[in-house]
Each structure stands twice: as C-alpha cells, then as structure tokens.
Amino acid sequence: AAASSGGLVAYADSGSDAAVEKPQLPPRKKVVVLGTGWGGTTFLRNLDSRFYDVQVISPRNYFAFTPLLPSVTSGTVEPRSIVEPIRRILEKKGGEIKFWEAECFKVDPQSKKIHCRSNVGTNLEGNGEFSVDYDYLVIAVGARTNTFNTPGVVENCHFLKEVEDAQKIRRSVMDCFERASLPFLNEEERKKNLHFVVVGGGPTGVEFAASLHDFVTKDLSKLYPSIQHLVKISLIEAADHILTMFDNRITNFAEDKFGRDGIDVKTGYKVVKVSKDAITMQNPATGDISVPYGMAVWSTGIGTRPFVVEFMKQIGQANRRVLATDEWLRVRECDGVYAIGDCATINQRKVMEDISEIFRVADKDKSGTLTVKEIQDILHDIYVRYPQVQLYLKSKQMNGIADLVRSAKGDAEKESMELNIEEFKKALALVDSQVKFLPATAQVASQQGQYLARCFNKMKDAEENPEGPIRIRGEGRHRFRPFRYRHLGQFAPLGGEQTAAQLPGDWISIGHSTQWLWYSVYATKQISWRTRMLVVSDWTRRFIFGRDSSC
Ligand code: FAD
Ligand code: MG
Ligand code: MG
Ligand code: MG
Ligand code: MG
Known part of the structure; x- marks a missing residue:
C-alpha cells in the first residue's frame, strides 16, 4: 500500500486490515x-x-x-x-x-x-x-511568430507575442522620440527615427497601429511638440486588404479610418528584406522599394x-x-x-471517407435505399460528427433533408424520394467543402482547454468507451461528443475610442459604443479579480491623466 500516493488511496494506507479488505486503488x-x-x-x-x-x-x-x-x-x-x-x-x-x-x-x-x-x-x-x-x-x-524566413526580421524587428515584447516596443517608441529630438540630427534623420512600420494587417497589427497612433497623437504630441509633425505610421500588408478575416464593412471602415488618421496603409506589398536602416518591400507594379524606418513591428501570422x-x-x-x-x-x-x-489544428473527418458506413447505419430496414425519414433519424448524429453537413445545408439555403434528396434526384425521378448509395453520395458530394479551420485565437484555445478538462473529468467511465456519442464509426456509442467551437464574436479596436465587432450571425457593430462593449467584455474575461481591478484602474487612470509616457 505504501507504494501508492495521493488522496484517493489514503484510506488504504491507514490500517493493514482495511487494506486487505478494500480493493487497492491504482495510482493516479x-x-x-x-x-x-x-x-x-x-x-x-x-x-x-x-x-x-x-x-x-x-x-x-x-x-x-x-x-x-x-x-x-x-x-x-x-x-x-x-x-x-x-x-x-x-x-x-x-x-x-x-x-x-x-x-x-x-x-x-x-x-x-x-x-x-x-x-x-x-x-x-x-x-x-x-x-x-x-x-x-x-x-x-x-x-511562434512566422517570419517566412525573410532576411533581417529576427535581427531588426520587434514581435508582439509576449509581455516582454510589449515592454520592449514601448521603450523603443520612446527611444525613437528621444533620438529624433537630439540637436545634431537633420530633418531627414528625424523623419527616419519617427517612421514606425507595422508589418501585417491582421487583427494584431491593426490594433497595434491604432494604439500607437493614439499614443502618438494624444499623448506624445504634447511632450514633443516640435517634432510631432514628422511622425509617420505605415501598415504593410501583402494581401489586397487589411483585416481580411472580418466582414467587408469592417475592413472598409478600418481602411477609411486609418486613411483619415494619416496611417499609411500599403496593401499588396510584401516585405522581402529588413536591414538596420531600411525595409525593402515588393509590389508587382513598383518593383522593390526601400524605406528608412525608426522602429518596426512584425506581426504576420504564426508558425x-x-x-x-x-x-x-x-x-x-x-x-x-x-x-x-x-x-x-x-x-x-x-x-x-x-x-x-x-x-x-483539428482534422475534421470527411463525410466522403465514411459515406458507405453512414449509408449502412442509416438504412435500418436494409432495403438498399434511404428514405427521407431514414436520413432524418440519424441526422442529429451526423450533425454532431460532421458539422460541415449542417453548414452546407445552411449555405445552400436548404430547409431540410427533403431538399437535399431532391437536389440529388434531379427532375426526372421526383416521384421516388428514396436514394440509393450513388445518389446518396451525389447528395453529399460537396458538403466537405464546408470544413472550416478554426482561427488561432484565445477563444478557440480556451474553449478547447475547457472541453478537454471536462473529458478528463469524465475519463474514468469513458475509458471503456473512448470515442464519444456517435454510432456511425466504430462499434459502441461514443461517450464524448467531439469538440465543437462556439464563435462568440471578435473585436477589432481601431483607435480613437472606436472599435469594430463582428458578432455571431454576422452582426456588425462599429463605433464608440462598441468600444464600451469591448471594455466590458475584456474586464469580464479577466482571469482573476486582482487583474480585473488593475486593468479597470489602468483604464480609469488613462481617461483622467492620459497614458503614462515615463519609461
Ligand atoms: P499561448 O497562449 O501562446 O501559450 C503557450 C504557452 O506555452 C506559453 O505559456 C508558453 O510560455 C508555453 N511554451 C512555449 N514553448 C514551450 C515549451 N517548449 N515547453 C513548454 N511550454 C512552452 N485571441 C483572441 O481570441 N482575441 C484577441 O483579442 C487576441 N488578441 C491577441 C493579441 C496579441 C498581441 C496576440 C499575440 C495574440 C492575440 N490573440 C487573441 C491570440 C491568442 O493570444 C492566442 O490564440 C492564444 O494565446 C493561444 O493559446 P495557446 O494556449 O495555444 O498558446
Ligand atoms: Mg488551433
Ligand atoms: Mg432503407
Ligand atoms: Mg496566452
Ligand atoms: Mg497554453
């Protein structure tokens, strides 16, 4: 008994008689x-x-x-x-x-x-x-941050992944302003030092550019009045637009707002090299161009x-x-x-890989064909195991299985509403195109962490039956449902106390009121009361006194 450890077996250690009678619990x-x-x-x-x-x-x-x-x-x-x-x-x-x-x-x-x-x-x-x-x-x-092996990025750019990165960026911005203020610089050199480049027009790059713009125009301009007109912020994106993962309305609003703010948004430019003094980028129309810069932040996806x-x-x-x-x-x-x-990343099982099995399970009366009702009866299990089927029906605006069956039968055989295996394959032929990869977000990671913990908490009784609730593959009924992501929406803070949000059901909201939604969501999401208090008091302090620009 002494070999086991931990609370679950404590009683077994307490007396030799008890240990003989009670079954020995395995170590955790x-x-x-x-x-x-x-x-x-x-x-x-x-x-x-x-x-x-x-x-x-x-x-x-x-x-x-x-x-x-x-x-x-x-x-x-x-x-x-x-x-x-x-x-x-x-x-x-x-x-x-x-x-x-x-x-x-x-x-x-x-x-x-x-x-x-x-x-x-x-x-x-x-x-x-x-x-x-x-x-x-x-x-x-x-x-880790993906540099796509672009030369000079690791040596010369900041990343924004860790807390230390954020602190370094902050210090570096201040250094650029102090350097640009030195008496022995000419105007060109001052401009170079005050050129801030953000590479990558995804949510992080955009939010950083916006918050840098706020910091510079609202706070630093007061402290450095003589050089503030020399500041320039550029946002470089290889695709045709920034924030491509968002709805067009948000993309357009962001590009317009940045335009008005004087942030130079360069879309369609790919950065090919970064040296100590200049960033080289490429565009099919212009060829290579090199621009001097003071500080650069690299934020182009993950590896x-x-x-x-x-x-x-x-x-x-x-x-x-x-x-x-x-x-x-x-x-x-x-x-x-x-x-x-x-x-x-989750490799979603394809319907086409299991199509014969699905057909066999659905065909309860072994008639070799499926009626609408037969499909209907296992539809729920199909949706759980293959969420792409539900997405497909929705994308085609089909109101149910009868529509799907009709789509496979074509006009000729409308009277018979039963599908043989070939027709069943045809009906579902395109559903796998709806398989979606989940984004690399905190929302996905935390939902997965929660899901997995729940599975672990139920693992004991599931050990005999490891696969979850679906009958289609394998023998027994699966104990656990597969992980299912619930998208709760995403914010894109754009500076100037304005935020865009894309909420479930493609509900778009942009502006100052959305900024308040942002404040309240991020206050609620804090991991402890301590950090919640600190964050809220930081925001309050900023409203009253402005951002802290000491270093
Ligand atoms: P992480 O949170 O990155 O955690 C990885 C952990 O593994 C870290 O503790 C790390 O120290 C540790 N680790 C690394 N290497 C090893 C090793 N070899 N051995 C052991 N441990 C190791 N998502 C949103 O949903 N909304 C947002 O608004 C949002 N904003 C973001 C803003 C920024 C600036 C960044 C960088 C990301 C943002 N994200 C946002 C994305 C979100 O942070 C990530 O998707 C999320 O952190 C992923 O969680 P994770 O647990 O997979 O990895
Ligand atoms: Mg992932
Ligand atoms: Mg049948
Ligand atoms: Mg994290
Ligand atoms: Mg983690």
Missing part, C-alpha cells in the same frame, strides 16, 4: 501539461485535479492576457495588470498541482516521456535537463515551434504544417497525447 494517472497560455491555463482551471497527478511545465510562470498586449505597448495598461502567476492559479485548486519552470524540447511517445530544460537553474550535469513520465500529455505550447516540428516528424506528420488532432483533440496515432490551441 500522470497528466503533464505543456504551456501556461490560454489553452493550458483554461485546461488546468477546469480540471478536477483530485483524479490525476498533474504536472505543469512552461518556460513562463504566469498566464498573460494577450488581447491586452497592444494596450501595454502604448502604456494604456500596465504589464503587471495582464499577468497572473501560475502558482496563484494552481493554489486555488488546492495546491495539488506541480509546476516546473522549464521548456520541453523533446517528446518521446514510445516511452511516454518528455524531455525538458530549465531556464532558471542547472543540475549536476550543468545543463538543467530532466525528463518527466506521463500517462496523458496535453500539448498547449502555442505558436510551429521547433520541438513540435520534430515531434511531428516522429509520428508521421512530417508533411503537415501544424500538428493535427482528431475532433476529440487527440494527436492521431499517439496514445495519450492531446494538443490544443495555436500549436494544433
């Missing part, structure tokens, strides 16, 4: 969580840690509220207001969870081990390396971390760009390994 399964960002932290907060022996590994001993990082670059919000120490989060769970500040550099799925390296201390060998066994591994390590790339090679995913999981967030062909958030 080891769960190892990599990462303390949106995915990992939400998983941990929702996990019932009494059931597991949990260890958390991350090079960062805090959670950072990334949506407010752009506000940190302008000093609207203080860095400490958006971070919550991970140990404080774990303490609220009863202190059962262990945390190691270290980076995982290798996963060994055969021996169910991960290899880590501490970045704060070394061991006897002097390298700070150690390994950890797992029964279940949750990979939630997020992504896979090197150790995840290695892991993917090990498990036969070498040809993929992002680590793939199934709809239960399990890494395929890799027992006990799960991946959530920005480091992973």
